Amino acid sequence: xxxxxxxxxxxxxxxxxxxxxxxxxxxxxLAEEQERRGLNQSAVARAIGVHRSVxxxxxRGGKDITLGRVAELAWALGRRAVLxxxxxxxxxxxxxxxxxxxxxxxxxxxxxxxxxxxLRKTSAAA
Amino acid sequence: xxxxMATRLELVMQGHLHRLDPVLEPQEREWRLIYTSPRLRNWMxxxxxxxxxxxxSEITPLQQLDALVNEFCSGCTLSFGHQFKPIKHVxxxxxxxxxxxxxxxxxxxxxxxxxxxxxxxxxxxxxHDLYYGLAGEAAHFRNQIDLNxxxxxxxxxxxxxxxxYS
Numbered sequence: 001x002x003x004x005x006x007x008x009x010x011x012x013x014x015x016x017x018x019x020x021x022x023x024x025x026x027x028x029x030l031a032e033e034q035e036r037r038g039l040n041q042s043a044v045a046r047a048i049g050v051h052r053s054v055x056x057x058x059x060r061g062g063k064d065i066t067l068g069r070v071a072e073l074a075w076a077l078g079r080r081a082v083l084x085x086x087x088x089x090x091x092x093x094x095x096x097x098x099x100x101x102x103x104x105x106x107x108x109x110x111x112x113x114x115x116x117x118x119l120r121k122t123s124a125a126a
Numbered sequence: 127x128x129x130x131m132a133t134r135l136e137l138v139m140q141g142h143l144h145r146l147d148p149v150l151e152p153q154e155r156e157w158r159l160i161y162t163s164p165r166l167r168n169w170m171x172x173x174x175x176x177x178x179x180x181x182x183s184e185i186t187p188l189q190q191l192d193a194l195v196n197e198f199c200s201g202c203t204l205s206f207g208h209q210f211k212p213i214k215h216v217x218x219x220x221x222x223x224x225x226x227x228x229x230x231x232x233x234x235x236x237x238x239x240x241x242x243x244x245x246x247x248x249x250x251x252x253x254h255d256l257y258y259g260l261a262g263e264a265a266h267f268r269n270q271i272d273l274n275x276x277x278x279x280x281x282x283x284x285x286x287x288x289x290x291y292s
Contacts, residue, residue, distance in 0.1 A: 001138055003145035006170060006192045013149070016189025017196055024197070024206070031207030057181075059210070061226030064184050 022070060027059055029077045029119045039077070047076040079119035131274040134161060134235065142271060143241065148199035149192070157201025158238040158288060163267060166230070166242045177247055179227050187247065190225035198223065198240070205284065205292040215282035220261040220268075224248070229257075231264040233278040234287040243267045 008016070033039040041059070045052040048069075055073070057063035065073075074081040137143040144167045146160040162170070170191075177187040185193075194212055198204070205211040212224050216231065223230040223240065229251045232242035243264035251257060268277055284291045 001135060001145050003147040004167060004171075005147045005149050006188065006195065007175070008188060008192050012186075012189055013192055016185050017193045019185050020190070020193030020197070024202075024210075027206045027210040028203075031210065034207055061183065061185070061190070063181060 019065075023059065023061055023065065025119050026065075026070070026073055026077075029074070029079055030059065033077050044073065044076045048072045074119050075122075077119065078122050080122050082118045082120055130272075132272045133274055134239075134241075137271065137273060146195065146242075148195045150196065150200055154196075154200040156199050157290075158199050158240070160195060160199060161235075161239070161241045162232075163241070163243045166232075166244055169245055174245075177227070180249055183226065185226075187225065187227045191228055191230075191245075194223060194225050194228075201290055203290055203292060204288060211284070213284060213288065215284070216257055216261040218261065218265050219278045219280050220264045221287065222257070222261075229260075231260045233264065233268055235273065235278060237279060237287060238289055240287075241268075 030039070030041070030044065041055050042052045045055040048055075054063065058065045058069060058073075071081050132140070132142075134143060138145050138161070141164065143161045144164065146162055146167075148156065148160065150156060174188050174191065175186075179186050179190070197212070204213055214222050214224060216222055219233050220231060221233060221240070223232070223242070225248075227248050228245055229248050230242050230245040232240055232244075235241050244260060246256065246260065251260065271277075279287050
């Protein structure tokens with residue numbers, strides 16, 4: 001079947017997906033902690049000394065999020081941000097390249113991503 | 127009288143719908159599908175790259191859409207709690223796919239198969255309160271297109287339109 005693609009350079013594609021997955025991983029962690037122990041955005045904001053609206057915009061994509069803030073939010077959520085930069089064969093070209101890739105907890109029916117980023121629970125990471 | 131209704135494949139071959147290749151990574155599989163109207167494809171190819179992100183975000187609307195398409199089509203969980211969900215029912219079986227700066231209006235022909243009709247910058251949609259208007263346009267396109275019945279999944283239950291919603 002004929003198809004078309006969103007035209008984007010490989011580097012910009014990697015960057016966009018990386019930032020998007022970081023944000024989604026944080027959203028997922030917050031939702032889990034909210035369900036587990038009632039943690040909300042206000043509590044997270046208080047823990048790192050910013051206004052709730054800042055956390056809200058960072059999580060929703062209305063504000064850029066720095067690497068430092070990723071670590072702060074992870075800490076407030078009782079997690080540890082872990083970034084891995086594995087070498088990966090690029091199947092389409094047969095070459096080897098480095099890229100960033102986040103790994104959120106994937107659904108059981110979805111294949112695992114090769115490269116990984118995790119927000120590990122602090123107790124498990126220690 | 128026998129009325130002929132076309133399949134998605136036939137509509138693609140006729141140019142009435144377009145199939146979006148999500149450019150999945152080698153280890154990913156396509157669990158959900160996206161088709162577009164000619165209008166949406168044209169917008170993606172001519173206007174999307176020129177849109178700017180609100181707040182001058184480092185991720186452009188073009189990158190946002192690519193990331194959303196990747197997440198959607200690779201079958202990832204879409205909803206985290208009540209706060210974070212990139213799909214939302216508007217009205218009459220019309221749904222929007224959302225990024226921070228984009229709103230894409232369309233419907234689900236069957237579960238896990240989204241047909242997008244039109245997209246706009248979120249600021250534009252909010253400023254002019256166009257949610258119902260654009261949903262109406264999408265519904266009109268859905269009514270007009272010669273797609274086999276049933277043309278869409280009715281209702282507002284996200285679990286009825288996508289697998290692995292939450």
